[in-house]
Amino acid sequence: MTDQIEGEPLIRPSSTDHPLYDTVVDACRSVYDPEIPVNIYDLGLVYTIDINEANEVGILMTLTAPGCPVAGEMPGWVADAVEPLPGVKQVQVELTWSPPWGMEMMSDEARLELGFM
Template sequence: MSETTITLRDQIEAQLRTVFDPEIPVNIYDLGLVYEISIGDNGNVKITMTLTAPGCPVAGDIVRDVQEKIETLPEVMDCHVQLTFDPPWTKEMMSEEAKLELGFL
């Protein structure tokens, strides 16, 4: 019987599911705000993400929360969070669970 191996990507996704936009009761990963997770050989991680609105008043807090939570993982040496608004976020980017939670289904 083989052991289940939790990959670094799985750990990163789990950490991202603990970060919330204070105005929305769904985590940023299921909201579809995370566009890309890049993992370098040297333990450097780059997260490309967006926000639900460009003028989000807690943008700095969310970015800092992502960076701090990813950097707590033992295999991660550094985490860089890149904000982008291209493409703009839409409700269609949410997971089915997030849409259900927010009443969009």
């Protein structure tokens, strides 16, 4: 769902005005990094949620580190959480390492949960 120009990150604005957006966000919040007791959305691992007119969902995400032991599994977990949602036709989850994840990407809720506030 995303077009990458060489050398540029795949990040685009999310489809926040789409009727399915909040439901997709909630589904992303049901997925946790097994090493951190905070969901991937509040951790800031989800960069873009792109939903087109056909209700096809593209999710661009990262992980806390390239060597993350669940790197091969996490995109599938996210797709499995989003795909069964009513109205969703298809889900594509892509990993990117640009920009790299940083603690500043966490929500206030995540910072509070992890004791950083």
